[in-house]
């Protein structure tokens with residue numbers, strides 16, 4: 001099975017002692033991924049065979065025209081929707097073969113996602129929202145939580161509820177919640193869309209600090225060439241596939 005092969009690859013990388021700049025363990029592998037949607041005009045193929053790999057410590061900007069399928073790809077990687085064909089491996093687990101329970105565990109413990117819609121929990125304060133996934137994953141770290149709150153400028157908003165925050169403030173809280181987990185794979189869909197330029201730059205610095213400190217892999221959808229250039233690699237989704245460099 002390919003899942004086993006991936007875990008073997010990762011184990012071999014660890015055994016070989018390769019670290020700085022050499023072979024790195026695979027965190028995300030997408031192979032031949034296909035997805036279409038049924039629309040009133042008929043079935044529309046959005047992803048037509050996407051291949052993408054991210055190793056530990058990789059930061060990759062996912063670009064492409066509006067409607068090219070970037071959010072669709074992130075939803076499939078996060079196990080929030082089903083692919084029609086192809087395989088997705090996250091940290092050695094085959095997402096496409098997991099049960100709903102397995103996918104929920106993956107989202108709780110291995111992945112963190114910053115969505116365009118924030119998805120904050122309306123009945124929880126901002127403090128509780130930021131801590132939420134880290135607590136679920138059993139990785140809550142009060143020192144790290146305080147640093148995130150400080151760096152994201154959330155200090156005077158902690159006792160408020162999401163509906164009492166502006167869009168940009170909610171986005172900063174959603175970013176805090178994702179980074180608090182120190183995930184193996186950080187997925188972000190236009191995470192700076194509601195932020196001013198300086199705050200967007202602060203987020204990039206923070207996310208890249210997390211990548212450097214924890215060796216997680218970071219996949220970020222963005223329309224900004226300026227922000228994309230700060231990441232290690234840029235890939236473009238076009239006509240349903242990742243364009244060849």
Ligand SMILES: Nc1ncnc2c1ncn2[C@@H]1O[C@H](COP(=O)(O)OP(=O)(O)OP(=O)(O)O)[C@@H](O)[C@H]1O
Nearest residue numbers: 037038039046064065066067068069070071072073
């Ligand atoms: N549930 C759905 N049912 C039907 N069509 C859908 C559905 N979700 C997405 N689509 C279509 O699939 C295509 C890809 O959408 P997606 O949101 O993945 O694009 P995107 O690249 O993230 O766009 P943007 O940059 O505007 O956010 C679009 O044409 C969209 O209309």
